[in-house]
Amino acid sequence: MDAMPIRLPTADTLVTGDESWLMQRLRAGDQGAFCVLYERHSRRIWRLAQRVVGEDADDLCQQVFLQLYRRPPTAGTPLAPWLARVTINLGRNMLRSARRRGHYRERLGVETRGNGWLGASPEPGKVAESRSEQRIVRRVLAELPKRQATLLLLRFSGYRYREIAEALGLATGSIGTLLARAERAFARRYEALAERGEG
Amino acid sequence: MRRRICPDLGDLMAYRDRELSEDAMGRLREHLTSCERCQGRLAELASQGTRVGSTLQMLESAPEARKLSLSAEKVMALAVPSHRKENTIVEQKRIRTRSIWQPVGIAAAVCIAMVAVYSFAPTRALARDLLGIFRVRKFAVVRLDSAQVDQFEAVAGQVQSTLMPEAPEILADEPEIEVADLEAARQAAGFSVAAPSYVFGEAVEGYAVKGRMALGATVEREALVALLEMADMDGDEIPVAFAGGSVTASFESCVRMVAPSWELIQVWKPYAEYPTGLDPALVGEAGFRLIGIPEREAQRMAERIDWATTLIVPIPSDIMRVTEIEIAGSQGLLISSKQAGEGLGTQKMLIWQSGDVLYGLTASGMGDERMVKIAGSLSW
Numbered sequence: 242m243d244a245m246p247i248r249l250p251t252a253d254t255l256v257t258g259d260e261s262w263l264m265q266r267l268r269a270g271d272q273g274a275f276c277v278l279y280e281r282h283s284r285r286i287w288r289l290a291q292r293v294v295g296e297d298a299d300d301l302c303q304q305v306f307l308q309l310y311r312r313p314p315t316a317g318t319p320l321a322p323w324l325a326r327v328t329i330n331l332g333r334n335m336l337r338s339a340r341r342r343g344h345y346r347e348r349l350g351v352e353t354r355g356n357g358w359l360g361a362s363p364e365p366g367k368v369a370e371s372r373s374e375q376r377i378v379r380r381v382l383a384e385l386p387k388r389q390a391t392l393l394l395l396r397f398s399g400y401r402y403r404e405i406a407e408a409l410g411l412a413t414g415s416i417g418t419l420l421a422r423a424e425r426a427f428a429r430r431y432e433a434l435a436e437r438g439e440g
Numbered sequence: 441m442r443r444r445i446c447p448d449l450g451d452l453m454a455y456r457d458r459e460l461s462e463d464a465m466g467r468l469r470e471h472l473t474s475c476e477r478c479q480g481r482l483a484e485l486a487s488q489g490t491r492v493g494s495t496l497q498m499l500e501s502a503p504e505a506r507k508l509s510l511s512a513e514k515v516m517a518l519a520v521p522s523h524r525k526e527n528t529i530v531e532q533k534r535i536r537t538r539s540i541w542q543p544v545g546i547a548a549a550v551c552i553a554m555v556a557v558y559s560f561a562p563t564r565a566l567a568r569d570l571l572g573i574f575r576v577r578k579f580a581v582v583r584l585d586s587a588q589v590d591q592f593e594a595v596a597g598q599v600q601s602t603l604m605p606e607a608p609e610i611l612a613d614e615p616e617i618e619v620a621d622l623e624a625a626r627q628a629a630g631f632s633v634a635a636p637s638y639v640f641g642e643a644v645e646g647y648a649v650k651g652r653m654a655l656g657a658t659v660e661r662e663a664l665v666a667l668l669e670m671a672d673m674d675g676d677e678i679p680v681a682f683a684g685g686s687v688t689a690s691f692e693s694c695v696r697m698v699a700p701s702w703e704l705i706q707v708w709k710p711y712a713e714y715p716t717g718l719d720p721a722l723v724g725e726a727g728f729r730l731i732g733i734p735e736r737e738a739q740r741m742a743e744r745i746d747w748a749t750t751l752i753v754p755i756p757s758d759i760m761r762v763t764e765i766e767i768a769g770s771q772g773l774l775i776s777s778k779q780a781g782e783g784l785g786t787q788k789m790l791i792w793q794s795g796d797v798l799y800g801l802t803a804s805g806m807g808d809e810r811m812v813k814i815a816g817s818l819s820w
Contacts, residue, residue: 272746275515276513280512291500292499299509303514306512306515307515378495378499393492397497414450417450418448421450
């Protein structure tokens with residue numbers, strides 16, 4: 242048998258393996274690499290986006306992956322935390338503009354959707370119970386310090402401590418403590434609001 | 441040995457969330473067995489985590505009902521800046537490949553659009569599966585010498601029957617209709633049909649418009665594995681997760697403009713769609729190897745091709761000649777027979793692409809310069 246030649250990364254690698262190689266390909270403009278990365282990360286990012294901006298999750302996802310496609314992170318940047326950070330940041334921007342839009346809509350008498358954890362704008366008229374609960378959750382998140390809210394969103398969207406640390410520029414060893422405090426702060430605030438039936 | 445020092449809050453959280461190393465998990469577990477206080481702390485953290493988690497889950501509105509409607513292709517389509525969309529020359533790569541190209545009237549238009557999928561099926565059809573959608577943005581010529589053509593002939597039938605045992609299904613095949621003039625052609629075709637202003641005084645004799653055409657075929661994982669093995673490659677390189685899927689090729693409409701000595705075909709949106717999850721370069725490499733291109737070269741070529749946008753044009757180099765030509769800023773290929781009077785006779789074909797339209801100009805006994813002039817004089 243002849244000696245095996247040097248091989249390109251295989252299809253298996255594409256599906257399960259080396260992300261830095263895929264990122265290298267992406268930076269070189271390889272659309273295939275982008276597709277694989279998208280398949281790998283989109284579901285998770287979408288879940289996070291849902292928590293951040295609610296019904297506008299698709300739009301947020303689109304912005305996040307557009308940014309990845311157009312301006313991928315530099316070599317050596319772990320992708321998952323980078324995507325999470327971009328999702329949170331772009332989500333905040335979206336909510337800010339949604340709030341501004343909401344403000345004008347309200348003035349014009351148009352119903353707002355009250356989306357997103359920073360949105361927390363009161364939704365006029367009759368709302369479903371779940372929508373009302375969602376609103377309370379978002380209001381609580383909006384009232385927490387940003388870092389705590391982000392920690393909770395990332396953790397409960399399935400991010401590992403290492404990734405959260407990377408996304409927020411913190412030490413991995415500090416995540417447990419910070420997360421515990423964030424959970425406690427959230428739980429207290431949520432219970433207080435829910436008891437009062439505020440949203 | 442009992443540990444007197446209790447873990448801090450962060451460690452307990454990391455234990456709860458299984459974020460500690462196995463060793464650390466083991467040590468903490470051991471501590472917990474003998475420390476009621478920490479058991480209580482952990483239980484409290486666990487209950488807090490469950491409460492917060494389920495509360496935050498409310499933000500996920502009807503998770504089962506909803507799913508991400510975005511796709512990688514959509515993102516890329518949004519992302520591609522206009523200069524990359526339109527400039528087909530910049531990334532042109534020269535390569536060589538297989539299969540015999542036969543221009544025959546309207547079939548030539550179909551052939552141009554579908555060559556990647558059906559004429560060139562064995563290598564190419566399966567090859568770009570990762571990309572989801574194939575749009576012709578540039579061409580890559582693959583020149584085959586006679587030995588490679590022979591080799592291809594020898595394996596083509598087998599490859600074809602392996603990959604697509606059943607004939608492609610016709611999903612749409614709107615009839616070709618004759619129309620009176622350019623305006624009628626534009627209306628019937630639904631896109632901005634071009635007409636040449638430089639025609640040597642020849643009047644266009646007729647216009648024909650064919651509506652949407654789409655073909656579909658199913659490709660199984662096993663077939664791809666077999667293809668790779670035929671090419672002496674490792675079939676296991678096809679991801680286990682890839683279960684196969686359907687390949688469809690389509691165009692929205694096609695206009696044929698006939699003059700005494702030339703014919704212009706315009707194919708609107710010649711796309712192919714593929715199942716996702718497969719490395720196109722891998723299957724492309726198999727195709728190249730099957731036609732006798734050496735392993736290294738096949739690998740290099742397959743890797744260099746942008747499988748999402750490059751239409752492979754196989755040219756048997758002993759009987760056909762191909763020249764790259766620029767047509768109004770786009771890359772074009774002028775293909776002609778080397779053996780006048782035989783087979784293709786003196787027929788020539790010039791193909792190029794602009795926007796979402798693929799153009800093919802065929803002529804018999806016409807000089808290259810004239811053909812290029814006609815092609816360059818198109819206006820909309």
